[in-house]
Amino acid sequence: MTTARPATPSTARAINDRLALDLLLSQGPLTASELRTLTGLSRPTVADLLERLQHGGLVAVAGESGEQRRGPNARLYALVGDRAHLAGIDVRATGVSLVIADLTGRTLATAEVPAVPDPAVPGASGGPDLVDRTVRTLLETAREAGAGSLHTVAVGAPGMVDPVTGALANAGGLPRWHNELLGALRARPGMDVLLENEVNLAGIAEHRIGAARDRDTFVLLWLGESVGAAVMLDGRLRRGVSGGTGEVCFLPVPGTVGLPSATACEGGFHSLVGSVAICELARRHGLAVPGENQLPSPGPAPRAEAVVRAAVESEDPAGKAFLAELAERIAVGAAAVCVVLDPGCVVLGGEIGRAGGPVLARLVERRLSGFSPLRTEVRVGAAGGGAVLAGAVLTAGDAARRDIFGELLRS
Structure with missing residues (x-):
């Protein structure tokens, strides 16, 4: 039997x-008194750590509390956001x-880099200069926002990301420039680049x-151009051995013609609830599909x-x-996931999930309850249209803070 060693002063x-x-990250600026209350630490210990963190450049005085009491107002301490910058x-x-x-996750600037038709590859988009335009826009936008350099960049892309190598597997005919962009970003010195599946x-x-x-346990069902899922179990995102957890577009389901293959998801869940299938379903019900005859076409996802x-x-x-029929189609795929994982909660995200809102969520929940004895709540995603970017900033921030906080605490 081994006994735990008492923490050394430096570890404590x-x-x-x-x-x-x-606490300063999650709560925002706090006074020393508030830190004592939240941590349970003594007055001298909190004073000592605040002095140490200020000396390390991670914490600074951000103003005063404004409390109405005798004597001077208490100082507010906050994380120094510009200690590092993220993308x-x-x-x-x-x-x-x-x-x-910045290091706290506060947005400083945004930018868009549209793809254009690639003259070298008929039917493809990107163009020969898209990678260069993206890298240039990233660096210029960071510079204009006051970020001389970027500590960590998190990239969300469609497709499977190998958990070991971090490589993007092209299982669904992704544009060639996706991997070229990752290579260009990773070639930049002094910048950590993380890759994660967008969903x-x-x-x-x-x-x-x-x-x-x-x-802490739920499944995000992403409904957009195609369909995908993110699986959170016990507070941990699950990726699987090959990074394929959540590739439900390949899920064989009733109601499709044929079955999916290892190289194409046609015939899988994608063929029931992908944007093209939704537009076809709408026409079958006699509904006009907005933008269908518009030139240039807005594409199947915006139309759906x-x-x-x-x-x-x-x-x-x-x-x-x-x-009602769309909800039943969604519930078919959701039921297959729920009877295996029993998440208790399914969140509908993506363009279709947001467009359907609470109405569609209620219909899916009602139909899902008829497919499975497992009680499952269905919610509407609340992270909005920028959910992928928000998740990227959170991921980059976590990595940057682990590095910077760990470096300081090891010194």
Whole structure:
């Protein structure tokens, strides 16, 4: 039998410092008295750690508390946000969105880099200069936001990310420039680049700041151009051996013609609730698909989002029938996930999930309860259209703070 060794003074200081830093991150500026109350530490210990963290450049006086009492107001201490800067990047087939943030996760600037047709590859987008334009835009936007350098960049992209190598597996015909962009970013010196599946990042955002803040176990069902899922079990994002957890677009389900293959998800859950399938379902119910005859076409995802939103806002019986059938299709795939994982909660995200809102969520929950004996609540995603970017910033911030806080506490 082994007995635990008592913490050394340096270990105790490191634990107390990290506790204070985490509280300042989650709570915002605090007085020394508030830190004592929240940590349970003594007055001399809190005074000592605040002096140490100020000397290390991680904490600074951010003002006064404004309390109405005798004597001077208490000082407010806050994390120094510009100690390091972060970036989140959302890579889509249509282009790149990015956000620059400080160490606390506060947004400083955003930018968009649209893809254009690639003259070298008929039918493809990106163009030969998209990678260069994206890297240039990232660095220029950071510089304009006051960030001389970027400590950590988190990139969200469609496809499977190998948990061991960090490589992006092209299982669904992704544009070639996605991997080229990752290579260009990783070639930049002094900048850590993290890659994560886009739906996983949205799942992180829903867990930390969105609809599942009170849940440690849930599944985010992402409904957009195609369908994907993020699986959070016991507070941990699950990726699987090959990074394929959540690739439900390949899930074989009833109601499709044929079955999916190892290289194509046609015939899988994608063929029931992907944006093209939703537009076809709307036409079958006699609904007009907004933008269908518009030139240039807005694409299937915006059209599907628009038709779902219109059906939710309409009292037309055809719209109600369309939503009921769409909810049943969604519930078919959700049930297959729930009977295996029993998450207790499914969050509907993506463009279709947001467009359907509480109306669609209630319909899915009702239909899901008829497919499975496992009680499952269905919620609407609350992280918004920027869920992937929000998750990227959270991921980059976590990594940067682990590095910087750990470096300080080891010194």
